[in-house]
Amino acid sequence: MSLLPICMALDDQYAFAADLAQQLEYPFYMPVITRFADGEIEIHVEQELLLHQRHVVLIIPTAHGVHDELIKIFFLSYLVKQRGAARCTWVIPYCGYARQCQDSSGKYAGHMAAVARMAEASGIDEIIVIEPHDHALSSLFSIPVHMVSMHEDIVQAIRDQNIMLKEACIVAPDQGAVSRAKLVAQALNVPLVNVVKERFDTDQSRVLGIHGYTGFKRAIIIDDILDTGRTALTVAQALFDLGVEEMHGIFVHGIFSRGIQEIISASLYRTIGCSPTVPLPKFDLHDTLSVFSVPRTIAAIVRIIQSRT
DSSP states (O other), X not given: OOOOOEEEOSOTTOHHHHHHHHHHTOOEEOOEEEEOTTSOEEEEOOTTSOOTTOEEEEEOOOOTTHHHHHHHHHHHHHHHHHTTOSEEEEEESSOTTGGGSBOTTSSSBOHHHHHHHXXXXXXXXXXXXXXXXXXXXXXXXXXXXXXXXXHHHHHHHHHHTTOOOTTEXXXXXXXXXXXXXXXXXXXXXXXXXXXXXXXXXXXXXEEEEEESOSSOSEEEEEEEEESSSHHHHHHHHHHHHHTOOEEEEEEXXXXXXXXXXXXXXXXXXXXXXXXXXXXXXXXXXXXXXEEOOOOTHHHHHHHXXXXXX
8 A cells, every 4th residue: 555645844833834734634744954063964864754655745935044945955855755755746835036037137047947956956846836926937947836826815814804895905015916916806896006116125115106096094915925024114104195094914925034023013004914834933923913824725736746646
């Protein structure tokens, strides 16, 4: 009898991985990582763990310490393939470097292309990625890439938060967020407002214009990433200046980079919701922050991949 696929993660505090393994009803395993004095790492998977002809599902984001995480992923996928795994699927809850699918000139592939080549060389056979910043990501891989949209989960999160939709609008804070925000607005039957912004430095932007605003009192800002919080704050301030009285934010990936606690605490947001794709910050945002659930779409895709293994 063939063994069940096995899920692996690198952080035993990463609830997303454990929840997905539970949805799939697959065993969940944590390899041991040791580090030498010079920083070199070694990944250990006990010999008693049978991997021969087995489907291994890695559930690992690349958010905090992205370079360290990438090398661990590549080492782990290479290791399980050496041990005879039939297939290695990488579930990427948050994909670092997806903002760099093209270089700054727009003429050449960006650093994400190098990440793709290394992933394939390490033995990864298939990718499932949640809401990448740039959908051009899939074109950089020669292996199958499944991109998961979370707009339905965002709609449910807004309903669960009991945000009043009377005199409310859904806001796309930049051009890249329009398609996602439009789907959410249509599902909730709420008007869509588009923000035109200009990025003038890394993590720095300014609002150039706001289209579709007609005096709404509530704004629900939908975006893929909450990183430093500066864009979220800039957009919220621009809407407040127009007359919006109540601000809510829904973000797929809560990166919560250093310094964001002070920005959020001083911001105009009444609530902030995000998915569990990235481990939650250790600082206290519980009065403001809510987390919605792991999308069941991922488990369905993993099962389809398993049926072909």
